[in-house]
Amino acid sequence: MRDLRDLPSVVWVLAAGRFVSSASAFLMLFLVLYLTGPRGLGVVPAGIIAGSNGVGALLGNVTGGRFGDRYGHRRVLLLTASVVGVLTALIPWQPVWLLAVTMPLTGYLGAVASLGQGALAALAVPAGSRRSSVAVSRAASNAGFVIGPPVGALLATHGYDTLFVVDGVLTLVLRHATSRFLPDEAPVAAEPDAPAGLWRAVRADRSLLLLLPGVVLVDLVYRQLYSTLPLHLRDHGQPLALYTLLVAIGSGLILALEIPVALWLRDRPAIPIIATGYALVAVGFVIFGLTWMGVTAAAVVAMVVLTAGEILYKTTATAHVLDAAPAHLVGQYQGLYTGAATSGTMLSAPLGGMVYAVAPGLLWPLCGVVAGVGALLALASRRPSRDAEPAAS
Secondary structure (H helix, E strand, O other), rough: OOOOOHHHHHHHHHHHHHHHHHHHOOHHHHHHHHHHOOOOOOOHHHHHHHHHHHHHHHHHHOHHHHHHHHHHHHHHHHHHHHHHHHHHHHHHHHOHHHHHHHHHHHHHHHHHHHHHHHEEEHHOOOOOOOOOHHHHHHHHHHHHHHHHHHHHHHHHHOOOHHHHHHHHHHHHHHHHHOOOOOOOOOOEEEEEEEEOOOOHHHHHHHHHHHHHHHHHHHHHHHHHHHHHHHHHHHOOOHHHHEEEEEEEEHHHHHHHHHHHHHHOOOOOOOHHHHHHHHHHHHHHHHHHOOHOOHHHHHHHHHHHHHHHHHHHHHHHHHHHHHHHOOOHHHHHHHHHHHHHOOOOOHHHHHHHHHHHOOOOOHHHHHHHHHHHHEEEHHOOOOOHHHHOOOOOO
């Protein structure tokens, strides 16, 4: 596959779905405000209920891929999306005790649906040519997240109930609209010489066993953008506008460059690209601590550097793990990678917060060391027989 025109139509359909679902993902943005506002809950119980949605999503990523591998990704995607849409649309009419039950279920099923989307897109493209399809999917998702918050804020002026009803109804409409374009597919049988189960396959793959811990380490560092970085800027007298500017810079660079870079590097071995991306993340976070440059200048330079790293590693690492998956385990491999690549959402705030509370100046060089170890693990995971040659196209 030489360019985007070679991608199958199902990849574009699924990318459009990613865009709409990301643009209407109001649940994760406004749930705490809703629970502490109209529902009258305290911050702690509201945080527990909202957090249970994230826990469900993490468990869904780690364990939910087997459903699509076993029963067919199209069938599982359509079923789980339907349930998520109904549960989300009914949030305004659910009592608090029921929300405590349905929120983790919604997070779990939403993650399973997302894995189904990714697996269908991966299986539509030959192994070795998946970087372009992953880049298109990520660009669509990022574009949706750019427009989603302001749209959600506008809808919230009419009440939070409207947000969740719109979110749920759009999920159901999207499920109906895309169903006719998704291929009917039977579960893929294991090859005679392939490991039957996920963990047996992973244990036999030394490269993956080295790469996944590196993924966790780098994501632990990367998510400091959303936990300790705002504190760092505030404590150095910077306005909130600087933080929002940094987020906008990162999002803009990703939208503008991720697809062209993926196409440019499509024939290059994956592991050196991933390791370089991790190294740039390490350097970027070290730069945050170089306040002698000026806090604003250091923050802007750091954001550009680490975003360059993200552009290199996110698409490449996702496609690399999917290429390593046996055909009958694509969903589970994707879930395993997604779980590792989002582990920082649970770990970064408490761990980074503890370090920042004790020694604020130590956090940034420590982030550099941790992400640097991730880069070394990525290099150590290189498969000479597979990465020494260009990927098939």
